[in-house]
Amino acid sequence: MFPKSFKKLIDNFTTLPSIGPKMAERLVLFLFKQDAQKLSDFAKSLEDFKKNLRYCKKCFNISEGEFCSICKDSSRNQKTICVVEDALDVFAIEKTNKYNGLYHVLGGTLDPVKSAEIKNLRFAELEKRIAAEKIEEIILATNPTTEGDATALYIARFLKPYAIKTTRFARGLSTGADIEHADEITLSSAIVNRREL
């Protein structure tokens, strides 16, 4: 029904996560109304963006060179590693300006349901770093979900013999949230972890 090249672009958009066929149609119609130069720029940035990028050899963050800008920055605390699920978490944490150590991007979580195994994660690489670098603290910053918690627990257990300080982000109410609508587990965490003013 759609002209062929129109349909092809719709199909391409539909492969992306959280974009369904209807949304893809709207996106492509929107693009059709843009001028050719803009489309060409978009196409070029899509074609090129991976050419300049790779995974950092040390922490597996997205990087322009062999090592990412964070790993290359010698002013950062080299004795702390924050373990995250994916690269977007690194950027989210960096935006807070509250962390000055290094990162390690696992590339996912353990998930018993999907039988995602530890060998699919960059866990062996984390082990090597712990052995090679003099790490004093590991922050297990996987998401506060069942899978994220399980993964953090797995790593924490593994780290026991190393006697490295192992921490996890605080759980409690989100800023701006209201208590009435907080889920029970979050509210429980907030009560148990209450702090003196």
Place this chain on the structure above:
Amino acid sequence: MFPKSFKKLIDNFTTLPSIGPKMAERLVLFLFKQDAQKLSDFAKSLEDFKKNLRYCKKCFNISEGEFCSICKDSSRNQKTICVVEDALDVFAIEKTNKYNGLYHVLGGTLDPVKSAEIKNLRFAELEKRIAAEKIEEIILATNPTTEGDATALYIARFLKPYAIKTTRFARGLSTGADIEHADEITLSSAIVNRREL
């Protein structure tokens, strides 16, 4: 914070409708994990899709040639024009296989709030078609919204002197909907336009 080319692609995605910065980040991370060939295909389909496409000279549908496949199809009823807001409506109506006439894509609606004027729509072109072709029925298939209704009303008034049959899609309950949750206006339409079984 993000590497430059990564950020640039995020910015490109953010210009698309209903894609916010967070969703753009996730899309770009997803694309980063795809193989280069797939990205290259995507980029090519984005670069090329507009080259092969234009607006149909007659009905302003999206077309591969000067006239779209619908306008070129002489087996279709040449005496009926279905006036729609945009090209996606054409494809949606075509999918039903219930309409065999021609189309006219207005390119939007009148909107008093945004002061969208009739001169921005392909209304003059519709006038010309009505004068030139022997049209017997005009279906005003703008969306059932305030703006769509206003636009249909405007065109219907204009068509009065031509004594052309002017229709509008039926209003009532969606198939699969339930009466309990239908909004008042829809339910009113459904009651008023009830049909004998």
